[in-house]
Each structure stands twice: as structure tokens, then as C-alpha cells.
Amino acid sequence: MARGETGAGTPGRWARARAWWLRALRHEGTERLTLLWTGKAALAATLAWTVAHVLLDARSPAFAPFSAVTTMYVTVYRSLVQSLRYLVAVTLGVAVQAALGFLAGPDVLTFAIVAVVALVIGRTGLLGDQGPQVATAAFFAFSTYVAAADHADRVAQLGQIVLLVLIGCAIGTAVNLAVAPPLRYRSAEHGVRVLARTLYELTSDMYPALRDGVLEAEDTGRWRERSSWSGGFVAQARADLDIARESVPFNPRRLLRRNRGHGGFQGYASVLDALERTLHQFASLARSLDQWREAENDYSYRRFLDRYAAFLEAVSESARELAVLDESTLPAHTDRLAGLAATARLRLAEVAEEAALRRLPLADPTRPYGVLVVEANRLMEEVQYTGDVLRGLLPR
Template identity: 60%
Template sequence: MAGEVSGRRTPPALPGRMARVRRWWGRALGSEGHERSTVLLIAKGTLAATIAWVISFHLLHAQSPAFAPFSAVLIMQVTVYQSLLQSSRYVGAVVAGVAVQAALGFLVGPDVLTFALVAVVALTIGRWPALGSQGSQVATAAFFAFSTYVSATSTLDKSTQLGQIVLLVLIGCGIGILVNVTVLPPLRYRSAEHGIRTLAHALCDLVSDIYPALRERGLDEERTGRWRARAEQTGELVTQARTGLRMARESLHYNPRRLFRRGRAATHFEGYTAVMEALERTLRQVAALTRSLDKWSADEDRYRYGDFLAGYADFLESLSRITRVFADLDEDRLGDQTSQLHQLADQAQNCRRRLAEQAERDHLPLTDPGRPYGVLVIEAARLMEEFQYTCDVLQHHVER
């Protein structure tokens, strides 16, 4: 009975896993994304490693042929630019490590003291900032070179084997770069779009929570406190968005595919950069808005100036429509989306003007620091300015 109960409560794991595998491969084959990038990187790494092995083992008959495929895979970065950057650092690190071993080995001899000296010097050189993440390869190369040096039987053989290590690394890096450049070099346009979408979603969700409460005059300390906390916790999203944009821009450098993609000019990234920076500033403006609302506890004002709050709710609702378009930003539909954004921006401008007129009719205490009206009016103007600027700059880069 216990086994039956256990059997009923624990469904077979294999069908579920197979379904997840099928979905994963469906995403990899059906659309651009992380899954397809993973499959492509594995395939290119396999191709580069195989070619490097054939050359080093079958053609050169090297004693340490694994250096070539290892190097080919090591510098198979996501972007062509990173492949070139990391390969130059890696080759520099290997040359430095082999040079340290050659100098100390021939001067002192193959003993324990020499190994200790090699380790000290190699680890010290590896701290050089110019080598970046490849700094550890100085010591790795030096240790492999020491092993090769010790096993060699003559001075000529020692020199030949040390030089062969550098040659194999150069062959591996060259093959890795060649494969990465010629076999579907990655273009990360979608990374930039994803970063903007993430920020726009966060902004849209927050604004969409605020304007109904303003319209219903449902401002309480708990609710405004949550808004303020959410607005102040967007720093990580901003960092992720910047990383995505950096990868997208980086993928253009030295990438031959950019020459064959119609309608995807590099200038679009300038527009994406402006959009992202404007969204960051807008998030800060909304954060200031939530702080003002969080400090406001004059309950009677909500009813006395209810028309103003309703007008402010209409204004924020108009902004939320703009953020929804940004949250669905797609380069293939950028022309239509920019036209839609301008229409929505005009509607938001009208809402802001009506809000300013309502503030004049109600004779709001704009100069009273204990009440939020002055800050709310100023923030409305700043928010509208940022959104209008964002729509304009995106339109400008689409038309270029």
C-alpha cells in the first residue's frame, strides 16, 4: 500500500524530463535566444577543437597536441570582439609563461628551486591588469612548459618543445577566431531589446499600480511604502539592461554579418542607448514621486483636491501606455512602434496640460513643503519631458 501511495504521489520523472528537453530544443530551433546561442556555441566549439586537433596531432605530430584544441575552445567567446580580445590576452599570457620558464630553466636548471622561482614570477605577472581574466594562464603555461622542459633530453629538444607550445596556442586561437567569424558570428540585437523591455516592464507595472490608487484616493502608508521600495530596488534591473546593451553593441565589432542584415543599422544602438538612459532617468523620477506620496499623510487633502489626483491618475495612465510599447519593443516593428509612441506621447502631453490647468483652478498649495503638490507637478513635467525625448530620439534613429 505504501508503495502504491508513493507511486501515486511520485509521477514518472522520465516523461517530464523528455517534455522539457523537447521544449528546450523547440526554442533552440524555433527562435533566437539563449537556447539557440548555446547550441551554436557548442557546435562551433566542437568544429574548432576538431580542426585544431587534426592539425596539431596528424599534421604537426606535436608531443602535446591538446594545446591547440584547448586554446580554440577557450577563446570561443560569445562575440567576435571578445574572441579577438581574449585570444590576444591568452596568447600574451602563454608567451609570458613559457618565456619565464625558458629564462629560468636555462639559467638555473630543472630543479625544485627553479620551479618555485617560475611559480613566483608567473603568478606575479598573472596579476597584471592588462591580461584580464587570462592572467591565470601565465602560471598554467609556465607549469606545462616546466613539465615539457624537464622531460626533454637535449637543449635543442627543450627549445623546440617550448616553441611548439606557443605555436600550438597560436594555431588554436587562430582556428577558434576563424570559426567564430565565418560560422554564423553572433549578433546580439535582441540583448539590447531585452534590457529595454525589462526596464519598461518594471516601470509599467509600478505606474499601473499607482494611478488606480490615485483615482480612488486610496493612498495609505502601507501601499505607498511598497511603491517606494519597488522603485528603489530597480538598480539590479538597470545593471542587467546595461550589460545586455553592451553585449549587443560589442557583437557588431569585426562582425561580417552586420554587412548583410538589411534594416539593422548600427545606428539603432544609439537609439537604444538613448531609450535605456531615458528609462533609467524616468525610474529615478518615479522613485522621487513615490517618496513624495509616501510622506504624504494629510487625508483631508485627498478629498479637497480629488480632481487634481484624478487628473494625475489620467496622466500616469497615459504614461503607462507608452511603457507598454517599450516593453514590447521589436526592431522588426520599430517603424510602426515609433509612430504609435508619438501618438501616445501627444495624448500624455494633453493630460499633463489638463493637469497643470487643474492645479491652477484648485489653487494648490504648491509652495507648501508639507504637501506633495508642488513636487507632483514638477515630476509630471519631468516625466513628460523624458518620455517625449525618448520617443523623439528613437524616431530620429529609425529614420536614419
């Protein structure tokens, strides 16, 4: 049976692998970025190994390609910063070992002292993610120190470690800069799309139930649970925006005509802020609806809920438009968002009119109407604000 299962699973694995390669070759995305990073890292490692082993005939040439791969990050800016930190970390590790090794000799007690000092330096946080490399470099330096024949050889080998790391960092950064340097403008758009899609899925599930006028505990509990997940999506969206911003400094591709004049990062940040506030408002709505139960499920104000559902549908359509945001077609998006905002404003007026006509108990904390009306006005402000921000990104 196990053999049959293995054979049956092989075609599926081949199909998934083929689909992965097709996506990498045909479309921009995670697969292509992974493929590009692998190729660039392999090129940098090979060049570093060639310099260290063939040209310098180093005793430990692996330091160079390891350093080259270590400094290959998703942005040129991060590669430069992390290369400098990595080089400083390695230099500190080697210096700690050299100072203590030459003073106390190559014995176990010296190694213990080197380990403590290097680990403490690494934990200070001054070198960020590269802090642990202080101890790693110190350990490798100690092994090199022990294996060396005399003091002169030890000094030469320890200096060579720093030189190899410098060569690896320089080659890794140069390859990342020269070969298709990552320019992640679209990461900002992706962050907006992620939050907009989350909002669209929530609203498109909510407004039909409100229109039917029957809110089951299962539905309201699901809305409340899904609203609680939004924090993770917000964090991911902000990380995408940070990567987009970080990809610009020191990147030669920003000078290309099609990439000039990009001033949308602040605009996208404002849109993300608006979407985050909107998701918090829907969390408040979901919580109020989940806590509310009418006697015998008799909803006295179904016409109000129907009007409110129409308003949420307009908000949902705005979210769906943002979920396919593309800078290349931004004018069309802003025009559609303006039309959807106008529709939402009309629906909001109908909600307010119905609330006044029915004399809803807006001040009653045991019923959700007051929260619904307040949040509707806030949602309208965010819809209008988002459209205005995106319109401000259009070229003048």
C-alpha cells in the first residue's frame, strides 16, 4: 500500500513542480523572486569562491561564499546595511578571539572566556540580526588560531578571515546591485490588496444576512472571529509597504523612466491606515451584532437593516475595487471609487432617514442600532478619504 501511495503521489508532485516553474517563468510573483534570488546567490557564491580559492589560495575559502550569500537580501538598501553589520560582527568576533587568545593561550578556559565575551557582545542589540555572528566568527577564529603553526601564521590566518568576509560581502552586495536589483514597488499595492480583500470578504458575508433580517448566532460569531484575524493581515500589509519603501534607496532601477516620480508610498500608507480603521469598525459592528438577540428572533426594524445592508454593499464594492488596485490603471480605479463613494453616500442618507422615521433606540446600549449608525458614518468617511488619497496620486 505504501508503495502504491508513493507512486500515486509522484504525478501530483510533478504537476505541482511544473505549475511552480510555469508561474515563475510567466508571471511576477513569489516564485519568480525565489528563482531570481537563488540564481543571484549562486552567482555571488561562485564568484566569491573563485576569488578566495583560485586567486588568493586561502586556507578557509568557504568564508567568502558564505558571506556573499548571507548578505543577499530582498532590497539593495538592506543588503548594504546588513553587509556592514555582518562585517563589523565578524571583525569583533575575530578581535575578541585574537586579544584573549594571544594573552591567555589556546586552551579550554580561554575558549570559554571568548565564548562569554562574544555572546555578550552579540546580545547587546547594536548589530541587530547580525549579533549572533560575533560568537560564530569568534569560534571559527579560535579553531583557526589553534590549528596555526606559530604566532605569525595565526595573525595571518585571522586577518585572512576578515579579508574573506569583506570580499564575500562586497561580491554579494555588488551582484545584488548589478543583477536585476529588487525594486518592490508592487509590494505596497499588494499590502493594500490584502487588507481590501479581507474587508471585501467580511462585508460580502455580512450584508446579505442583514438584508434577510435574520442574524444567526453562527453568522455573527463567524464575523466576530474573522474580524479578530485582521491584526495579522495589517502587520503583513505594513511589512509589504516597508519592503517597497526600502527597495528604492541606492537602487539604480529607480532612475529608469518608468520608475521615476513614484510618490505613492505615503499615499499607500494612508490607504492602509484607512483600511485598518475600517476593519476595526467592522470588528465593533460584529461584536455588537453578536451580543444582540431580539426576543424570539423577532426583528422589528427589518427595513432599517435592509437599508443598512445596501450601504454595506456599496462599501463592499469599494473594497473589491481596492482588492485589484493596480498603479498602471489608477485613473480608472479612482473614477470607479468616486462613483461607489457617491452610491454609498446615498445609501447612508437612506439609513439616517430610516433611523429617524422609525425612531430607533439609538441610545439603548442593549441594541446595536446606535453602533450601526455611528460606524456607518465613520465608514463613509474612510471610503471618501481613501478615494481622495488615491486621486491625489494621479500625475498632474
